[in-house]
Amino acid sequence: MNQRIALCWMRRDLRLHDHTALYGALTSGLPVLPVFVFDRSILDDLAQRADRRVTFIYEQLGRLNGQLKAVGSGIWGVHAQPTDGWESLLRELEERGYQVEAVHANRDYEPRAQQRDAAIQSLLESHGIAFHTYRDHVLFEPNEVLKADGTPYTVFTPYSKRWLANSPEERLGSVASEDLLGACVRMEEIPWPSLQEMGFEPAHDAAFPSINLDDQLLRDYGAQRDLPAVAGTTRLSVHLRFGTVSIREAMRAGFSHSAKWLTELIWREFYQAIIHHFPHSVEGAFKPAYDAVEWESAGPEFEAWKAGKTGYPLVDAGMRELAATGFMHNRVRMVVASFLCKHLLLDWRLGERWFAEQLLDFELASNVGGWQWAAGTGCDAAPYFRVFNPTSQQEKFDPSFAYVRKWVPEWGTPEYPKPIVDHKFARLRAIDRYKRALKPDQAQPTLF
Ligand SMILES: Cc1cc2nc3c(=O)[nH]c(=O)nc-3n(C[C@H](O)[C@H](O)[C@H](O)COP(=O)(O)OP(=O)(O)OC[C@H]3O[C@@H](n4cnc5c(N)ncnc54)[C@H](O)[C@@H]3O)c2cc1C
Incomplete structure (x- = not known):
């Protein structure tokens, strides 16, 4: 009889700690297999074979894979268009004797990602598989910070006032996903494509900033942030982009050490809300x-x-x-x-x-x-x-x-x-x- 499992689909959340969807999957009672789709609809359009972002993602996933291997598991890597990739993944898992009951993923608010997720949700439903999604990479989702009449803000200052009035401190706690990795599926020979097989090579010139939430850097931020010759900003953007840091970790540091820096994190959520509510602004003028x-x-x-x-x-x-x-x-x-x-x-x-x-x-x-x-x-x-x-x-x-x-x-x-x-x-x-x-x-x- 097939073994029932759950999948955790990682996207812009490349970490194992404080990972809301992974935690949801690991506490669902089923063994969990993490999955990453190297999306050809994005990768095939990249101009550089030695792309720095691809290198960053690949190296980070390699680290996570190492951690998962230590508990006998790993990340199942798929290099395909998402729909084709999911079809073949489900087929291969079935051939290996696994029955997927549910897929867990953190929500993404970009219009293209939302279309992708809607397509994968209906594909999964056609296989009788549940799709559970979670708030993870923002403290407040686009529909949680609205004007009194229920419409979205288009000006930052009132948006940020509303955001701060929403009791953000109640959302700063982390989930213990990393402590539960023992509940991952134990599996031999989990597929993992090489960079070369995907048509890429490592970007040797790339120097990735480390995660730096130093108290003093944040305290000096207001005075230093506009001086490009000074290392006065955190360089956290790539980590926030790919979720190698958790937003709750970053927000806690902002609340403790720098209101000015916290405001920048709120700008990030403001723009997430704008792109979600006004998808026309991806291609055309907002006004x-x-x-x-x-x-x-x-x-x-x-x-x-x-x-x-x-x-x-x-x-x-x-x-x-x-x-x-x-x-x-x-x-x-x-x-x-x-x-x-x-x-x-x-x-x-x-x-x-x-x-x-x-x-x-x-x-x-x-x-x-x-x-x-x-x-x-x-x-x-x-x-x-x-x-x-x-x-x-x-x-x-x-x-x-x-x-x-x-x-x-x-x-x-x-x-x-x-x-x-x-x-x-x-x-x-x-x-x-x-x-x-x-x-x-x-x-x-x-x-x-
Ligand atoms: C024309 C233009 C294009 C930009 N493109 C991007 C982009 O593609 N990706 C990106 O992450 N940021 C972008 N920014 C915002 C900002 O320049 C970078 O987030 C910031 O320079 C990253 O450096 P840092 O991590 O040291 O930031 P810090 O000053 O330490 O700020 C901390 C975090 O707050 C967020 N943040 C800071 N400023 C902004 C802002 N103005 N808007 C939204 N979020 C902000 C980022 O996540 C950043 O990592 C752009 C700004 C401009 C003017």
């Missing part, structure tokens, strides 16, 4: 009127931006830091994004896609949110007539040029390029172009 802005076509200026050769040192330093490490400081992300959309008048989606390709911490909701904020097209965005001056941003946030010198060694020599666009001209052109889109009746004849 649809801004879809009428006439962007310039991408040419040599876009290439200069990507290469960090615009002649604006803070912009160039940021773009080179991104290329070299897969990371960019938040202040600099705002400056380079504003420069692309306002100074070069290039479509924010070009920048959003370039970041998506390059960032180790790429996370759709925060990336789209950040880009639309900078472009002035998003919720709670900087108004379109406010155009960051990249030179004064540099003077204010990197006054000793320490960050610029680190990433642009030829800065200040004849080899360093002249600015590809004049700030005053660019500012007026951007304001004029946005105004034309938003208030065509008030637009004057223009030279731009």
Whole structure:
């Protein structure tokens, strides 16, 4: 007779401790097999074979697999489109004498992930398998922080007030999933694809930040967070993205040591809520009127931006830091994004896609949110007539040029390029172009 088991489908929660779905599965009374799907609908589109994110995920899953092997179990790895992958997984488990009773997973709020989960849920139901989902990677889900009339917030400050009034401290406790691993299925030869079999190779140039919730770093955060030359932020973003840290662990540190840092974690939940409630903002302007802005076509200026050769040192330093490490400081992300959309008048989606390709911490909701904020097209965005001056941003946030010198060694020599666009001209052109889109009746004849 087949052995009845439960599966835990890991996605953006690559840890064994304080894992809500794993805990739910391990306390369900059935032996549990963890599963990870290397999703070909995502992986096949990646430009780099030595992708840093794939390397990060693969290494982390390798560590978890080692921990599970110690209790005679492991993660069953599938390299396929999710629907095909689940069909073949269920078939193979049946052939090995296992009957899957239930699948447990933590909820994901991105529109594409929700479509995937709906498709897998109906596939599982057609096999008579229950699909249990859990709140795990946020403290409050998109539908738990709403205005009094039940509609979603579109402005951060009232959202965060409501979030804080929801008794978050009651949700900071962890679950003891790691203590229960002995309840995992004991199985020989659990399939695990190699990176090479999936068409990838390790990104040897990748340096992954460690999980750092140091008390002093958090206490100094408010004073240091805007200085790109200083290691004054946590670099936790990749860990929050892939769930190698638990949000409850991070939130506890925020509540204990830094209200300012806690606010950043609330921004993260705000953008999760925005993408869930306003899925159109993945592809189009959050405020649809801004879809009428006439962007310039991408040419040599876009290439200069990507290469960090615009002649604006803070912009160039940021773009080179991104290329070299897969990371960019938040202040600099705002400056380079504003420069692309306002100074070069290039479509924010070009920048959003370039970041998506390059960032180790790429996370759709925060990336789209950040880009639309900078472009002035998003919720709670900087108004379109406010155009960051990249030179004064540099003077204010990197006054000793320490960050610029680190990433642009030829800065200040004849080899360093002249600015590809004049700030005053660019500012007026951007304001004029946005105004034309938003208030065509008030637009004057223009030279731009
Ligand atoms: C144009 C643009 C694109 C961005 N793209 C991404 C992205 O793809 N992925 C991503 O995680 N963040 C993104 N951000 C937000 C922010 O820049 C990064 O989260 C931050 O720089 C990561 O560094 P850290 O972990 O040291 O952050 P810390 O300053 O230590 O903050 C702690 C955590 O709070 C969250 N956080 C901080 N700032 C923001 C913010 N503005 N919006 C949402 N969450 C925030 C992150 O999870 C971060 O790890 C983007 C910002 C901009 C302006």
